[in-house]
Amino acid sequence: GDSVTQMEGPVTLSEEAFLTINCTYTATGYPSLFWYVQYPGEGLQLLLKATKADDKGSNKGFEATYRKETTSFHLEKGSVQVSDSAVYFCALSPRGAQKLVFGQGTRLTINP
Amino acid sequence: KAGVTQTPRYLIKTRGQQVTLSCSPISGHRSVSWYQQTPGQGLQFLFEYFSETQRNKGNFPGRFSGRQFSNSRSEMNVSTLELGDSALYLCASSWDSGAGTDTQYFGPGTRLTVL
Numbered sequence: 001g002d003s004v005t006q007m008e009g010p011v012t013l014s015e016e017a018f019l020t021i022n023c024t025y026t027a028t029g030y031p032s033l034f035w036y037v038q039y040p041g042e043g044l045q046l047l048l049k050a051t052k053a054d055d056k057g058s059n060k061g062f063e064a065t066y067r068k069e070t071t072s073f074h075l076e077k078g079s080v081q082v083s084d085s086a087v088y089f090c091a092l093s094p095r096g097a098q099k100l101v102f103g104q105g106t107r108l109t110i111n112p
Numbered sequence: 113k114a115g116v117t118q119t120p121r122y123l124i125k126t127r128g129q130q131v132t133l134s135c136s137p138i139s140g141h142r143s144v145s146w147y148q149q150t151p152g153q154g155l156q157f158l159f160e161y162f163s164e165t166q167r168n169k170g171n172f173p174g175r176f177s178g179r180q181f182s183n184s185r186s187e188m189n190v191s192t193l194e195l196g197d198s199a200l201y202l203c204a205s206s207w208d209s210g211a212g213t214d215t216q217y218f219g220p221g222t223r224l225t226v227l
Contacts, residue, residue, distance in 0.1 A: 043219050043221050049215060051213040089155065097168055098143045098145060098168065098206055098214065099168045099170070100145070100216060102154060102156075
């Protein structure tokens, strides 16, 4: 079945450091790919998405590129801030189905 | 535009009871999905409703059920509660173009504690 694997956390970085959170997926066909973020005590917020191969999603300085050949959708940010501290989830939506399959989440802590 | 709302935000129940959670989607959204979030299992898909019909279903026992009304509002019900049902239950809505590419927008969740 469809699945998503994220790099294990937690991840702790200093402010202004470069961030990469790895995400790989297994799916039949061509799923859509998403990154969601969850702040303490809140629901999930969409961070970015890509719906076809080689698409790059970007938002708030975060970027991820849909790589079909490596089945990956790694999240990157050039300079993190304390306010980026949260849990990040990679997810896929199978083509033609309104359902999300999530990775296990990566807790990110940014120290000033 | 108002976001997805869920009620109640917190619930405490005892084993064997049943519970009903409510979700109001973003205006105009036709698809409503439910997810369970626990520390051990992470985020898992429960089911999805579109036009008052269950269209997709996850791998949960029949104690978990749901429905959608004509105004797209949705409820989920858990009968015969077990301790392991303690979780954050998230509702998400989307427009639904039929391609599976639409963004799902999440509500704040209902925190269910089973004692």
